[in-house]
């Protein structure tokens with residue numbers, strides 16, 4: 023399929039909410055295809071069918087966007103895991119696979135870049151050049167393979183986010199630029215998240231907003247402030263975890279004994295599909311235009327969010343119908359009256 027799509031991101035945003043789905047790295051780690059720690063998406067080359075399947079799962083669950091899994095597929099990270107030689111092929115293959123599955127459902131394809139860990143606000147020029155070179159090579163390959171737009175995400179610094187935006191603009195690609203909002207109110211280079219979004223909007227971003235780090239409860243108040251500060255579409259892709267006023271970001275969630283649970287023991291804080299559906303409704307109601315999910319998200323969350331937004335998805339054929347459960351449903355209540363529960367919960 024040629025990119026950009028006949029119905030572009032901007033057209034779809036003008037028509038209504040665009041539903042996204044991310045959290046590929048976390049989900050593929052759970053499935054046994056990515057190593058926790060480095061979180062480098064080696065799965066792209068090592069087990070491409072596993073990546074295809076997750077794309078397809080999110081597509082069936084209603085996602086309008088297939089995000090190429092190039093998160094952490096940049097030069098420094100691949101060097102860390104001894105795969106620097108695979109850099110180009112990994113990036114190209116990720117975009118090809120996203121295109122392949124997007125074509126099964128007329129979805130958009132997003133290129134993906136993220137915080138590089140190379141940016142240093144004390145050395146913005148020198149470190150910025152390193153960041154820029156990594157973005158240029160990643161997005162150059164993505165543009166050649168075909169993407170509709172770029173998601174430049176989990177930014178910690180406005181300075182680094184602006185470099186990502188600029189590289190997108192030089193390649194003629196619409197950019198959705200988002201912050202991770204790990205800290206209570208400001209980026210690591212000292213800008214209030216709301217102000218940082220406004221500056222990105224002023225510099226020509228197509229969409230600005232937040233992804234990762236915060237769960238629905240702590241992302242929504244910040245989203246309301248961003249909504250009133252910018253005129254362009256905004257994005258929200260929270261993590262499906264119960265963050266709170268005292269712990270706004272999931273990186274700091276702890277057990278009752280004070281043990282840090284991030285990144286691979288977060289299950290006690292997991293949001294249900296119903297909570298994520300409620301988030302989707304609330305986000306839509308405050309005017310969020312691009313609604314999605316990040317680390318920890320899975321297809322059942324995405325389907326519930328899509329249905330909360332009034333959609334029927336290919337996976338909706340198998341959406342819950344608890345009334346048909348032999349014990350919990352009407353039939354179960356009848357058989358209980360008739361004299362006995364059966365072990366129906368298979």
Ligand SMILES: [Zn+2]
Nearest residue numbers: 234235316317
């Ligand atoms: Zn995330």
